[in-house]
Amino acid sequence: MTTEAKLSTRQRNLLTMLNLLQQDSSQSAKDLSTQTGLSIVSINKLLDVLDNKQLITNGFLNTPGRRAKTYQLRADAGKLGIIQLIENNGKIQITYFLCDLLGQVYLRKEAAKSLDSLDYLLDFIKNMAAKDQPDKIIVGIPGVELNALLQISDVQSLQGINLSAAITTATGIDSSIVNDVNASTYGANEKSSSENITVGIYFPKSFGPGVGIVINNHLLHGADGLTGEIQFGTVSSENKTQEIIQHLQNIISLLNPNLVIAYVEKLNLSDTEISHIKQTIDRKLPLHQNYSLNFDHNFENDYLTGLIAIGRRQFLRERVLN
Template identity: 30%
Template sequence: MEPSKPQNVKKNNLSLLTHLIKDHGPVSKKELSNLSGLSVVTINKLIPDLLKESIVFPFSTDVITGGRHAVSYVFNEKKKLLLVIKMVETDRTLYFYYYLCDLNGKVIKEKKLSAKDLEWSDFLATIDAWKKIYPEIKGIVLGVPGVETSGVLKLVDYPMLKNRAVQQELMDKFKCHVQVENDVNAAILGYAMNQEKNKIISGIYYPLSFPPGGGVSINQKLLKGQNNFVGEVADFPLVADWSKKNLADVDLKKHIYEVLQIFMSTYDPHEVVIYAAVERISINLIDVISKQLIAAYPALNTPKIVLSRKFNTDYLTGLISLGMNELND
């Protein structure tokens, strides 16, 4: 094995100190030495680099050491900012929700705008306004009820975005990292981030006005496939008719049971989270389906079925998680 190059060692040590200060700050050099295993001498050489880049700030305490005030360091959570944009159906109307997040994933500002009659130029102008007020924005994450294939949003029921290379156009326009993620994928990831890391979690979302969507998270990472098509339950070869005129008449008990069987045979998940409004699916229905599944597969550990009303909460959590992974890398 070749020894690490000095520049790589320094880069890794700076990254280590950054994460330690973020997780434990305010923290002193001596404490950093104990946490990192690096000598105080090495830390003395590295801290100026972090201060110069405004990654950390000095934080004076009242503790006096050798006649001097000890200096601790805190993480600068606003060194970079993340703009999260999610499309959401509320009261059968589509809206764009904008969230400004710091490097701790905390939402520090938010805004809601109707998506009705919105043109692409209007959308760009809105983002541009955010960037001018907050030039620290270094990443954008967009959540959409659609599927991006080969860099183009193809399966999306919204004219402004359909057949548009959204990610590339936003990157070219705003010169920052951009991610575009399916809304259900993001919600399932958000749910998974609050569970044990080694779990396989599948999910289904039954919105009021659109066909269902689904997704899979393995070890808190999305499984998407070559076309980002994993979990598109509305396209499973089942008899359910998801046309608008028939949407409310689909036998959801039958559909959920069949989808669960497919998920079990393909991903064998520990849990399946089902998102639906109260008027769509009841907890009693989930209990019936769960017992039916256990009876059908007595030799298996069937997945835990969770009925959630927190789609939008998990959706936002997932989008923030995706953005934080990039900005904190």
């Protein structure tokens, strides 16, 4: 894959434009010029390229004395097949979503049974994709892909598998793998317009917790791709509430984030327990004043939002580079 350092100036500018058009439903050439620092002439040339690639559509905005031409990302420029693997009572549930680039879901289908083998997962994806073929498949997994193989996974049958290659071979469709907590944190961050540090920590019921870190709208993966694998940390407690407190204290003290999201809905904590966690963190970290600790986000919703957003960015990048 082409790295950012190897992108041409025009490719970087095109991706910047598409990023802005994802964040706002409709913008004029003047709006884009103001935000990018590029001249109107340069903006119009870039818009022509995006139009030729059938990635944008245009409309008009009535302003005093004139009609301003506006541009927005084409929702139907591509279709994404989203596979969401998620824990449900100790088992891994499989759900397929077909959506457009703006996240409109056209199809949602849950597998008849929980994930028990690679073959079952591949057959399910193949059958779903055959009905209305997506342009790209994005799979969210509770685990980490290193050197193209699933080295850490809550699903033993997928351990050591090149899952993206297996899906592409089975379906003929380009696919990519995304860690579940990375996706949920990225999805939560998508809802914030400002650049910041967002950290999400997810506590499944039957597996170990995981962390996602987004800094200025970029996922942090780490030198070995292991950022967020807090199971390798030193926190250990028989008491779940104390374990949560220790993890949150470490995250806030080390990263000093703007927003920390604790996904604890699987644990069925009481309001009293959550209040105790918040009060304890406040007491232990008196100098940390400018962070928000949120227990109200829904993991599955943020997870889906993140998978769509990551899939959209990957799809648009590939269209720009090809």
